[in-house]
Amino acid sequence: MKKLSYAEALREAMAEEMEKDSSVFIMGEDVGIFGGCFGVTGDLVERFGQDRVRDTPITETAIIGSAVGAAMTGSRPIAEIMFAGFLGVPMDEIFNQAAKMCYMTGGQAKVPMVLRVPNGAGIGAAAQHSERTEAWFTHIPGLKVVYPSNAADAKGLLKTAIRDDNPVMFFEHKILYNHVGDVPEDEDYVVPFGVAEVKREGSDLTIIATGIEVSHSLEAAEKLAEEGISVEVIDPRTLVPFDKETLLKSVEKTGKLLIVSEETKRGSFASEISAVVAEEGLFYLEQPIKRVCAPDAPVPFSSVLEQAYLPNPDDIVTAVKEML
Amino acid sequence: MKESKEELVKLLEDMLVIREFETKVQKHFAEGEIPGFVHLYLGEEAVAVGACSALKEDDFITSTHRGHGHLLARGGDLKKMMAEIFGKATGYNKGKGGSMHIADVSLGILGANGIVGAGLPIAAGSGISAQILDKDSVTICFFGDGASNRGTFHEAINMASVWDLPVVFVCENNLYGISMPQYTNDHRKGQNIQDVSDRAVAYGISGVTVDGNDVMAVNEAVVEAVKKARSGGGPSLIECKTYRHRGHFEGDPTVYRSDEEVERWKEKDPIDRFVKILKDQEILDDEGYKELRNEVKGRVEEALQFAQESPEPDPSEVTTDVYYGGAE
């Protein structure tokens, strides 16, 4: 194991895959000498050159559209969109082109591309630079959707994403970039899609959380443990494919489910998780499911408002206590 | 065009307001009092001032992520602006927008936008309203050299051109979009033309490039374009070559440009140049300039104090204003 930040882990995953496979390349705005808006691509341009670490003009439509074209013709692009709030721009390229190409061609065409996106709020960046858009993409058949919550998963999942023959939406939480964690040193270390991780075992209640809310939930679980409350915390790691079994098994054991997500509540992936459990695990439940999410409003600028807006460990503790 | 002594001094005053305001924001951002991203307008003052001074009260503008200068040049209230940048309840947007979205809609500002290039079609729409509502208003659309590579640039200017919409597209070419040079001789560049205005020809509209650090030159070109737009002559594209003194945002280490380049552009500072002209023409003397600066400094200082002393927004404000008029 070695200590890496989430951002370094992502960079290492890209570097290793680029080293191994010359068809892998990176493109996006300011990913070259600037090193990426959040420093994720860092020095990769020095190591792999401007052809394989391509700085693009401000042109999200062409970044994603050309990634689709490159992917269909033998390359394996890793495209970066600087903020999740900009995903509206290349939406046709994502949902009509990347996502449907395989199906529309009856399985002939493959689109092996990764779209990396800094997701989430918490840095005072206001409404258009703080979006959480993962649920938009889980709604689109043909895309895989990944959301690592820690450095080790960031590396292992990104490597799997680069090797996957389908378009992968890869969400990264901005606040997590500087979080340091233990990352396996083995070059062949990967994390498979569709396998949730039970981050903490417990018997009183199940929390399933995504992205940064995994660490918030673990923090809450720690506090609750001091009061003798035993919470199980599950991180699905990939939203599509989604590991139902791990969740249903846990709910069968605890009888109570709290879903924690930084998304705005209505139509969120948290809603999808509750639908899965309502459909397939209703009789395991002793009481209604609860969701801790952001309110149905854009992200406000002021730090006071933003902190009030975002789900935090205290909100999770309160919700758990309400359920017990 | 601005000719009278009062008009010329007003141009200087407006530029000084931006300079002093932004310098204060820079300082207090560095001191950790301002959250989020701040993109300063320092060095580009002549563009906003030269352009906005060509407008009437009921005209419109679309602004950008680098929008403080546009709002100030449109006569924005310094106190409400500074309070917004500090995220306070007394700010223009009640602390919900911050630096990147600061706007006074009553001054015809159709939002400051965090999405690069989003303002161009909005400006076209404002031009459509002038036709639908039979008004003689004109809309100035500010956007950067980087934004001119987005599809919205093409789509909006094409539409404005075919419908003769009363819009003046003002490109602030400060030579970079974050780290990406607008044009160079090598491989890494935003576009393969030296002048953004060359593109006008593709839309059948007039396009000019002016010295964006010369407030008179900007004003002259925009006055002309506004006159044309107002009289049904359709849109124009005006490219103003300028330079940002600071990094893309505060905190940008600017590895992509040389100190020498920055110094070269500082020698072409729009305010110093204009002050020299006014002094040479004996419109302003040293004493008058000093007085004007002190007066402006005082106003900015007051705005700062107002912002610092203003209350934080109430957390209940998180879910208000999602829909106009209140409820869902």
Ligand SMILES: Cc1ncc(C[n+]2csc(CCOP(=O)(O)OP(=O)(O)O)c2C)c(N)n1
């Ligand atoms: C659609 C979109 N893509 C990317 C960004 C990130 N971004 C913010 S400002 C900027 C550079 C803009 O360059 P330019 O239009 O020249 O304006 P300048 O900052 O130089 O004033 C970029 C890439 C964004 N905000 N919106």
Ligand SMILES: [Mg+2]
């Ligand atoms: Mg620029």
